[in-house]
Amino acid sequence: MRIISGEYKGRKIDNIKGANIRYTADRVKESLFSILSGIISGSRFLDLYAGSGNVGIEALSRGANSVTYVDIDPACIAxxxxxxxxxxxxxxxxxxxxxxxxxxxxxEYFFRHEIIFDIVFIDPPYRAGLVEKTLIKISSHNILAEDSSIIVEHDKNEEVPSVIDQLNLIRQEKYGTTILSFYRLA
Structure with missing residues (x-):
């Protein structure tokens, strides 16, 4: 894996040993950040189900003001x-x-501590039933800044809702078997 653009452009990111994760392909990552190019600089970026941290590190390289990585696997965090x-x-x-x-x-922790984000990237294990649960949790907890963007990376065979409470699906991009679904607050 490599960093595509920004301060750390061209630098390599090592695979995570001992973790069972799927890496966001460079082609998908490049397209994602092309779409986010106007809003990434200065943003507060949340990388949920962070895995290798590949996407969050790219956000940092491109000028995100802060990046929060969340993953349950200690090998991923290490x-x-x-x-x-x-x-x-x-x-x-x-x-x-x-x-x-x-x-x-x-x-829930972010909500209790009034921590908000401009961009939330959600990349749970494919077909684990976590996409909708995560979107519902985000929608019911105020962790989003005004005009924030929520992006879900998921398998093409996994259905995602077009509306969840205050979140509306506004765009989808397909890359082989991977889809990026973009949500905004209504």
Missing amino acids: GISANLKRLGIEPSLPKIRLMRMNALLAI
């Missing part, structure tokens, strides 16, 4: 930390938050 250090980024900086936690519980 791997993200190691990749950040390899890039010369200290994981304890105020702009970086690593959370080994269930994503749904993390959303």
Whole structure:
């Protein structure tokens, strides 16, 4: 995996050893950040089900003001930390938050502590039934800034709702068996 653009362009990100994760393909990541190009700089970025941290690291490279990584797997959190250090980024900086936690519980934590985000990237294990649950949790907890964007990466065979409470599906992009679904507040 490599960082496509920004401050760390061309640098490699190591695979996470001991974790059973699916990596966001460079082609999908490049398209995602092309779509987000006007809003990524200065944003508060949440990488839910972060896995390798590949997407959050790309956001940081492209100027996100802060990135929060959430994953339940300790190997993923350790791997993200190691990749950040390899890039010369200290994981304890105020702009970086690593959370080994269930994503749904993390959303409740952010709500209780009044932590909000401009961009939320959701990439749960495919076909695990977590997309709708996560969107419902986000919709029922106020963790979104005004004009925020929510992006879900999912398998083409996984149906996603067009509306969940205050969230509306506004766009979908297909890349082979992967789909990016974009949501906004109504």
